[in-house]
Amino acid sequence: MSISGLVYAVRDITLDIRKGEILGIVGESGCGKSMTAKSILRLHDEKKMEYGGSILLDGEKDILKMSKKELREMRGRDISMIFQDPITTLNPLKTIGKQILEMYQLHTDISGEEAQAKVLELLDLVGIVPAQDRFRQYPFELSGGQLQRVCIAMALACRPKLLIADEPTTALDVTMQAQVLDLLKRLQRKYNSSVLLITHNFGVVAEICDRIAVMYAGQIVESGDVREIFYHPCHPYTKDLIASIPKTGQHGTQLTTIPGMPPRLNQDIVGCPYAPRCTKVCDRCRTEAPPLKNAGETHEYLCFLEPDNSREVSA
Amino acid sequence: MSEPLIKVDHLKKYFPVAKTKGKFVKAVDDVTFEVQRGEIIGIVGESGCGKSTMGRCLMKLIDITDGSLYFDGQDITHFTKKEMDAIRSKMQMIFQNPFSSFNPRHTIGKSLMDVARHYGQTKEEAEKKIHELVEEIGLDQVVLRRRPSELSGGQLQRLAIARALVAGPEFILADEAVSALDVSVQAQILNMLIDLRDKYNLTMVFISHELTVVEHISDHVIVMYLGAVVEKGTSEELFYNPMHPYTRALLAAKPKETPDDEVNHELLTGDIPSAMSIPEGCRFCTRCPQCIPGKCDTEVPELRHISGDHYAACHLIKT
Amino acid sequence: MKKDKTVNYGKFFTAPVIISLAVLIIIIGSVIFADLIAPYDPNALDMKNMLKDPSSLHWLGTDKVGRDIFSRLLFGGRTSLLSALGVVGISVIIGVPVGLLSGYYGGKLDTLLMRICDIIVSFPALLLAFVFVAAFGRSLTNAILALGIVYIPMLAKLTRSLMLIEKNKTYVEAAHSIGYSNRRIIFLEIFPNCISTILVQLTLDIGYAVLDMAAMSFLGLGVQPPTSDWGFMLEENRAFLTTHPLTAIVPGLVIILIVVALNIFTDGVQAYLDPSQRALPSVTKFKRKLGITRD
Numbered sequence: 001m002s003i004s005g006l007v008y009a010v011r012d013i014t015l016d017i018r019k020g021e022i023l024g025i026v027g028e029s030g031c032g033k034s035m036t037a038k039s040i041l042r043l044h045d046e047k048k049m050e051y052g053g054s055i056l057l058d059g060e061k062d063i064l065k066m067s068k069k070e071l072r073e074m075r076g077r078d079i080s081m082i083f084q085d086p087i088t089t090l091n092p093l094k095t096i097g098k099q100i101l102e103m104y105q106l107h108t109d110i111s112g113e114e115a116q117a118k119v120l121e122l123l124d125l126v127g128i129v130p131a132q133d134r135f136r137q138y139p140f141e142l143s144g145g146q147l148q149r150v151c152i153a154m155a156l157a158c159r160p161k162l163l164i165a166d167e168p169t170t171a172l173d174v175t176m177q178a179q180v181l182d183l184l185k186r187l188q189r190k191y192n193s194s195v196l197l198i199t200h201n202f203g204v205v206a207e208i209c210d211r212i213a214v215m216y217a218g219q220i221v222e223s224g225d226v227r228e229i230f231y232h233p234c235h236p237y238t239k240d241l242i243a244s245i246p247k248t249g250q251h252g253t254q255l256t257t258i259p260g261m262p263p264r265l266n267q268d269i270v271g272c273p274y275a276p277r278c279t280k281v282c283d284r285c286r287t288e289a290p291p292l293k294n295a296g297e298t299h300e301y302l303c304f305l306e307p308d309n310s311r312e313v314s315a
Numbered sequence: 316m317s318e319p320l321i322k323v324d325h326l327k328k329y330f331p332v333a334k335t336k337g338k339f340v341k342a343v344d345d346v347t348f349e350v351q352r353g354e355i356i357g358i359v360g361e362s363g364c365g366k367s368t369m370g371r372c373l374m375k376l377i378d379i380t381d382g383s384l385y386f387d388g389q390d391i392t393h394f395t396k397k398e399m400d401a402i403r404s405k406m407q408m409i410f411q412n413p414f415s416s417f418n419p420r421h422t423i424g425k426s427l428m429d430v431a432r433h434y435g436q437t438k439e440e441a442e443k444k445i446h447e448l449v450e451e452i453g454l455d456q457v458v459l460r461r462r463p464s465e466l467s468g469g470q471l472q473r474l475a476i477a478r479a480l481v482a483g484p485e486f487i488l489a490d491e492a493v494s495a496l497d498v499s500v501q502a503q504i505l506n507m508l509i510d511l512r513d514k515y516n517l518t519m520v521f522i523s524h525e526l527t528v529v530e531h532i533s534d535h536v537i538v539m540y541l542g543a544v545v546e547k548g549t550s551e552e553l554f555y556n557p558m559h560p561y562t563r564a565l566l567a568a569k570p571k572e573t574p575d576d577e578v579n580h581e582l583l584t585g586d587i588p589s590a591m592s593i594p595e596g597c598r599f600c601t602r603c604p605q606c607i608p609g610k611c612d613t614e615v616p617e618l619r620h621i622s623g624d625h626y627a628a629c630h631l632i633k634t
Numbered sequence: 635m636k637k638d639k640t641v642n643y644g645k646f647f648t649a650p651v652i653i654s655l656a657v658l659i660i661i662i663g664s665v666i667f668a669d670l671i672a673p674y675d676p677n678a679l680d681m682k683n684m685l686k687d688p689s690s691l692h693w694l695g696t697d698k699v700g701r702d703i704f705s706r707l708l709f710g711g712r713t714s715l716l717s718a719l720g721v722v723g724i725s726v727i728i729g730v731p732v733g734l735l736s737g738y739y740g741g742k743l744d745t746l747l748m749r750i751c752d753i754i755v756s757f758p759a760l761l762l763a764f765v766f767v768a769a770f771g772r773s774l775t776n777a778i779l780a781l782g783i784v785y786i787p788m789l790a791k792l793t794r795s796l797m798l799i800e801k802n803k804t805y806v807e808a809a810h811s812i813g814y815s816n817r818r819i820i821f822l823e824i825f826p827n828c829i830s831t832i833l834v835q836l837t838l839d840i841g842y843a844v845l846d847m848a849a850m851s852f853l854g855l856g857v858q859p860p861t862s863d864w865g866f867m868l869e870e871n872r873a874f875l876t877t878h879p880l881t882a883i884v885p886g887l888v889i890i891l892i893v894v895a896l897n898i899f900t901d902g903v904q905a906y907l908d909p910s911q912r913a914l915p916s917v918t919k920f921k922r923k924l925g926i927t928r929d
Contacts, residue, residue: 028497029468143586173361173524175583178568182582200497203570226574244502246531247572251550252509255502255531261467374811396813403813415804420826430812475808482812 011218024205027215080155084167086147097135103157145176217273224299319349326382342368344542357533365542407479411491413471417463424459469500548625558627651902657895665711674702676709713863718843724782733793751787796828841896
C-alpha cells in the first residue's frame with residue numbers, strides 16, 4: 001500500500017515565542033514537535049513538503065516568504081539550531097575551532113584574528129577548557145557532552161534571536177544533561193535570547209522552561225506558564241502524560257497509563273484527536289473539533305471540558 | 316535468607332584493546348552481588364560504566380574473564396554453549412530497541428513459535444501458550460500475523476516481554492527495556508513488568524540509566540561506575556540516604572520533577588574517564604568533589620558496610 | 635506536503651520495469667521454446683544459401699555456410715543463458731556460504747577466506763578464466779566453472795558485508811540469548827535478511843556472465859563448434875562485418891538488449907526494495923495490493 005494523500009505532520013499551530021523566554025514543546029514521538037521546529041528554519045525538503053500559514057520573525061519578516069538567499073542569511077544569524085546527536089551534527093573532518101570560526105566568517109565581517117579571539121572566548125564560556133588546546137581538536141576527541149556544548153557555542157556564536165534546541169539532552173547521560181541544561185539556561189540569560197526547546201522529557205521542561213506547549217497529533221493541545229501546566233493541567237492528555245511519569249517515592253505503585261496509540265498522521269481526524277484514548281470523553285468530542293479555551297491569562301487548552309471542573313491538583 | 320538465584324562473585328570482563336598488546340578495557344572489574352528469588356535488582360550508571368556488559372555476562376552471551384557466576388546454585392562460569400542449552404529457558408532477556416529485537420523477516424507469530432519450539436514445546440502447547448500470553452499483555456491476536464515493521468514500539472516491547480515469557484523463565488534481564496519508549500508507553504511496560512513479576516514469581520535484573528525508573532521498579536539497586544560497584548543497597552536506602560559521592564551526584568543531576576522542586580544541583584565536572592585508563596585509587600577521584608588527595612588517588616576503597624544491605628566504596632565512610 | 639514523486643513508495647510496476655520485463659520474457663521465452671519457433675535446424679549446412687540477406691525464408695539471413703541466423707540465435711541463446719546461469723549458480727553455491735561464515739565467525743577463518751578471495755580478485759577476471767581453461771582443456775563446462783570461480787569473491791564479499799551489518803542487530807543478540815545454534819542463527823535468522831540485496835546483485839551478475847561467456851566464446855574458449863552461443867556467433871561472423879553486417883550485429887544486439895533489460899529490471903527491483911520497505915513484496919502484500927485479502 002502506498003502512503004496516499006497528504007500527511008499532516010503539523011496541523012494548524014499557533015505559537016509565539018517571546019523575547020528572552022524559554023518555551024518548551026513537549027509531546028510523544030510522532031506528535032510533530034520536531035516538524036514544527038524544523039519548519040521554523042524551513043529545513044525540510046520543499047520538493048516533498050508544503051507549508052501553509054506564516055512564520056513571523058520579529059513580528060514582520062515572514063520566513064515562509066523569504067528567498068533562498070535571505071533564508072541562508074537568516075539561518076545561524078537570527079535563528080540557529082542544535083540537534084539531538086552532537087556526534088553527527090559536527091563535521092568529523094574539521095577541528096571544532098574551525099567549525100565555530102566558520103559561523104563568524106559566514107555571518108559577520110569581523111577579521112580572522114578577532115573571530116579567533118571570539119571563538120576562544122566562547123569555548124571558555126561553554127566550559128571547553130583549555131580553549132587554546134581544544135580549538136585544534138577534532139570532534140572524535142571529545143565526549144558527547146562536550147560536543148553538545150560545542151554545538152551550543154556554535155549556535156550562539158552570532159547571538160541569534162532564537163535558538164531552537166531539538167532534544168538537546170536526549171542522547172546524553174544525566175550528569176551531562178544537567179551540565180548542558182545549566183549551560184543553556186546561563187547563556188540564555190546572559191544573551192537574553194529566546195529558546196525553543198523540544199523534548200519528550202517533562203523533567204527537562206521543569207528544569208529550565210518558562211512556558212510549555214504540549215503537542216498531540218500535530219496540534220498544540222495545551223499551552224501556558226510552566227507552573228500552570230504542571231500544577232493545574234486542564235487538557236486530559238497533559239494530565240495523563242504527567243501522571244504516567246514515574247516519580248520519586250512511589251516505588252512499586254501502579255503508574256497511570258494511556259490506553260491505545262496516537263493517531264497516524266495521514267488519518268483524517270474528526271473531532272478531538274485524543275478522544276479515542278481520553279478517559280473523560282463525551283459524544284461531542286468524537287464529532288466536533290474542540291474549542292480553544294482559556295484557563296487564566298497565559299493558559300490555553302483545546303478541550304470541551306471547563307477549566308473549573310477539570311481543575312484539580314495533580315503532582 | 317534462602318539461596319540466591321544468581322550469585323556474581325568477583326566477576327571480571329576485560330576486552331583486549333586492538334593493536335596494543337597487554338592493554339585491556341576493563342568493562343567489568345571485580346563485581347560481586349547476589350540476586351534473591353523474586354526480587355528486582357536495578358543496575359544504574361552512566362553510559363560506559365559497564366552495566367550492559369555486566370548484563371551480557373549474566374546471560375553468558377560473552378565469556379567471563381575471571382571470577383564466577385552461579386545460577387540456581389550451579390557454577391555456570393565456564394559452561395559451554397551446549398551446557399547452557401539446559402538452562403537457557405530459565406533465563407531470558409528483553410532489549411532496549413523494540414524495533415530491532417525481532418527478526419524483520421519473520422512474522423511475530425513465527426518468532427514466538429520458533430522460541431517455544433526451540434525449548435521443546437509441542438505445537439499445540441506452544442500455540443496455546445502464545446495465545447494466552449498475547450492476551451495477557453493486552454494485545455489482539457492479529458499482531459501474531461504482523462511483521463515488526465507494522466507494529467509500534469510499545470506493542471513490540473510488549474511482545475518482546477511475551478517472547479521472554481514463552482520459555483517459562485525464572486530470571487529476566489531487562490537491558491534498558493523502557494529507555495527507547497515514550498513516557499505513556501514506558502508506564503505501561505513498567506506496570507506490566509511488576510505485575511508479571513508477581514504473577515510468575517520472576518526474578519529480574521533491570522539495567523537502566525534512568526534513576527526514577529530504576530527506583531520505581533527495583534527492590535535493590537546497584538550503582539556502577541567505570542566497571543565497578545560503587546554503592547549498593549535497597550532502593551529506599553540508596554535513594555534517600557545515598558552515601559557515595561557519585562550516587563549523590565547522579566541524584567543531584569536528575570532533572571526536577573516539578574518546576575518548584577528544591578533540587579541541589581551539585582554539578583559534576585568533567586566526563587567519565589576512558590575504561591582503558593582507569594584512575595589510580597578510587598575510580599571516581601578525578602571527578603569527586605570530596606576527593607582527599609594522597610588517599611583517594613592512591614588507595615582503592617573497598618565496599619564498606621553501612622547498614623542492613625547498604626554498602627558503598629568510599630574512603631569517607633567510617634565503619 | 636506533496637507526495638514525493640522521486641521516491642517510489644512501493645509501486646513496483648513502473649514503465650521501465652514493465653518494458654524491461656517484457657523484453658526479458660520475450661527473449662527468455664523464445665529461447666526456451668526454440669524447438670517450436672526456430673524454422674530451421676541451427677546446425678544444418680545449406681551451401682546453396684550462403685550469406686543470404688534477410689528474406690521471408692530466412693528472417694535474419696544466413697551465415698557463411700548457409701545456416702539460418704535466426705534459428706542459430708534462438709538455440710545459441712540457450713547455451714548463452716544456461717551457461718550464464720551456471721556461472722552465477724556456482725558463485726552463489728560457494729560465494730554466499732563463504733561470505734556468511736566469514737562474516738559471522740570473523741577471526742582467522744575470515745582472514746583465510748578473504749585472502750583467498752583477494753588472490754582471485756587480484757587477477758583480471760577473464761585472464762584467470764583463460765588460464766583455467768587452458769589448463770583443464772577447452773570445453774563449455776570448464777568455461778562455466780572458470781567464470782563461476784571468478785565470480786565467487788565479489789558475491790562472497792557482498793554477503794560478508796551484509797552479514798557484518800546484520801549480525802550486530804539486536805534480533806541476532808536476542809537469538810543468542812534464546813540459545814539458538816550458530817547454524818540456525820546464520821541460515822535461518824540472518825540469511826533471510828540478506829536475500830533481497832543478494833538477489834539484486836545476482837540479476838546484475840547474470841548480465842555480466844552473459845557478456846563474459848560471450849567474450850570467452852568469442853576467443854574460442856567457450857562453446858565448441860558446431861554448437862553456438864551468442865558470443866561464438868559474433869566470432870564466426872565478424873569477418874563479414876563489412877559485407878554482411880547483420881550476421882554479426884544481430885547476436886551483438888541481443889547481448890546488449892538482455893544485459894540492458896536485466897540492468898533496468900534490477901534498478902526497478904532495487905528502487906522497490908530499498909527506500910521504503912526492505913522486505914521483498916511478500917505474497918500477502920501483493921494480494922493486498924490487488925485487493926484479494928481480507929486483512
